[in-house]
Amino acid sequence: MEFSRFYQQAAARKGGEAAMKALLPPKPECERLREIGDDRYLSEITRCIFKAGFVWRVIENKWPDFEAAFEGFVPAYWQQVSPEVLERLADDARIVRNMQKIRTVPENARMIMEVAQDHGSFGHFLAEWPSEDQVGLLMYLKRNGARLGGNTAQYFLRRAGWDGFIMSRDVVTALTRAEILDASPTSKKGLTQAQHAFNQWHEETGLPISHLSRIVSFTVDND
Structure with missing residues (x-):
């Protein structure tokens, strides 16, 4: 699944691209x-x-x-x-x-x-x-x-400040709906499935994984 679909859904829920970006964590720096x-x-x-x-x-x-x-x-x-x-x-x-x-x-x-x-x-x-x-x-x-x-x-x-994803309730819900996650989010299998998706989206967009994770969470109600 292309990340652009998550991005568009998140922007629509948060009141536009600028509003969404303002909610992202600081860019990680090694x-x-x-x-x-x-x-x-x-x-x-x-x-x-x-x-x-x-x-x-x-x-x-x-x-x-x-x-x-x-x-x-x-x-x-x-x-x-x-x-x-x-x-x-x-x-x-x-x-x-x-x-x-x-x-x-x-x-x-x-x-x-x-x-x-x-x-x-x-x-x-x-x-x-x-x-x-x-x-x-x-x-x-x-x-x-x-x-x-x-x-x-x-x-x-x-x-x-390390660049990673969080398997919050909203992220798990979004990944499950997208049929990316079919294992327990706390299991090694589930974490590996999420990792694979975020790695692909990082290559696709160039965005930090922490930003990708947060944007995915924005696609679910009651974030």
């Missing part, structure tokens, strides 16, 4: 990924984990307190933090006191530190991973990190 500190990546991963299954607005409003409670999310510290520190955080009213999610911080800190040892920084690692293989990156994050399955890693990558 060099910006390299400039972000590893502490910011751990912070953003943690934010997305705490948002999963929770009211996003609450997490956003409390995030300055999260930053204070986790002392800036420095991976070198959190990779070897003692259990007692985690237990104190589970009683800290400044944050959402979910022990399972709190425990992801040292696990993901270790992943970031291991990656940094091989690539110089986590940002270099992300910048070097091609958008045409987002499925591979998602599998890596799920396998080596904590609670980075489902859509959590996809939202993290988008917020970090």
Whole structure:
């Protein structure tokens, strides 16, 4: 299916091409990924984990307190933090006191530190991973990190500025209607089907995959 059909539907729903373009995320830039500190990546991963299954607005409003409670999310510290520190955080009213999610911080800190040892920084690692293989990156994050399955890693990558798609409800609906997706959107098969379509549309249009993903979501009511 040519992407022009999605584009036309999206523009019609959003009130014209200019209105639609104003809603697109910033254009991804690999060099910006390299400039972000590893502490910011751990912070953003943690934010997305705490948002999963929770009211996003609450997490956003409390995030300055999260930053204070986790002392800036420095991976070198959190990779070897003692259990007692985690237990104190589970009683800290400044944050959402979910022990399972709190425990992801040292696990993901270790992943970031291991990656940094091989690539110089986590940002270099992300910048070097091609958008045409987002499925591979998602599998890596799920396998080596904590609670980075489902859509959590996809939202993290988008917020970090990496160029990828998000299998949101609207994107899944649009791809299913177009008979592009016939497997679970969280399965490797479903992700690969979506990846294949977005790669083709990227070659067709030259648009970033993050823009293609957002435009596809605009074709569905109640975006």
